Amino acid sequence: MQIAHPQNRVLVTGGAGFIGSHLTDVLATAGCHVTVLDNLVNGRRENLTDALATGRVTLVVGDITDAATCERAVAGQDVIFHLACLGVRASLHDPFSNHQVNALGSLNLLAAARQANIRRFVYISTSEVYGKALTFPLTETATTWPTTVYGGSKLAGEHYAAAYHQCYGLPVIRIRPFNNYGPRAHFEGDSGEVIPRFMLRALAGQAPVVFGDGQHTRDFLYVRDCAEAMVRIAETDGLVGDLVNLGYGEETPIGELGRLVLAATGRTDLQVQHEADRPGDVPRLWVDPAKLRNATGWRPRTSLAEGLRITLDYYRRIYAKNPGCLAQMTARNWEKA
């Protein structure tokens, strides 16, 4: 099925967020009519400035935990990309909200999609479902051992999506993205991600703070590559009913990432600082991209070095506009504010 087509009406839940807004950009540029459903709890209207300017994007401010809102948003759509969720650090201080949005909210959307005869439902899961998996690189058959309510609730949504395919024939594809970075990544509050936090601290002359010994690894994918891959995956008929990992295919230890950011910002006078581990932190995430490559032919275009350069340009502008933004970054941002 061709997703990137002017005839298609596409719903992106969580489309005002980090990845969702880049996906919306890709879809709008391809000519699709996109409806973004987002309650703006972590998303921002400004993330959609370019997309809204195309005239092909509509933002609906609404909550996926409300079934009637989901029904209204889904009616008349051809394709759904479901990204709306609450994140891993939020799950540590508010597990019930995480469950409500990530598990129940997903079920609401699946039920609405079934009623609306949706042609493709793309469930965006996460590599966090692998948790303490022991075999690397991670293939789609690796055991899922989530360590957090976030990982557990995202996995529940994944299983509900698979069940809607099995029981009702809903054309579902499940994607497990690994860590994303790039412009619009969160630095603030409990959504704050490691790369923007490292960058903004380095720009302010403060050392990156690593929780743990810095040996835990992540597989970083530039967000625009991720968004393009999501569309490619959604178009791959052979993946309906199936699941696929989405990542770059290289693991980077977080301590090493801190040093890369210090080098990129020219602050090699600073040293990475270490603090106690974050609870439930997954030790290792490293994707085996073989299934993705074989099924879609997709390859990432942006190396980590190039992606960090583009991302740093963006955060330099953020920092120049608002040097006080560091106040929005709490150190142990998984604890209740």
Ligand SMILES: NC(=O)c1ccc[n+]([C@@H]2O[C@H](COP(=O)([O-])OP(=O)(O)OC[C@H]3O[C@@H](n4cnc5c(N)ncnc54)[C@H](O)[C@@H]3O)[C@@H](O)[C@H]2O)c1
């Ligand atoms: N960022 C990553 O590195 C990463 C890695 C793997 C998977 N993912 C997955 O990608 C998706 C997007 O993640 P992101 O990093 O862009 O997060 P994000 O927080 O920027 O985006 C999520 C969006 O969902 C919205 N939202 C939250 N609760 C909602 C609700 N009840 N109703 C409607 N909207 C709601 C938020 O306002 C936000 O705009 C998520 O499903 C996440 O699990 C992200």
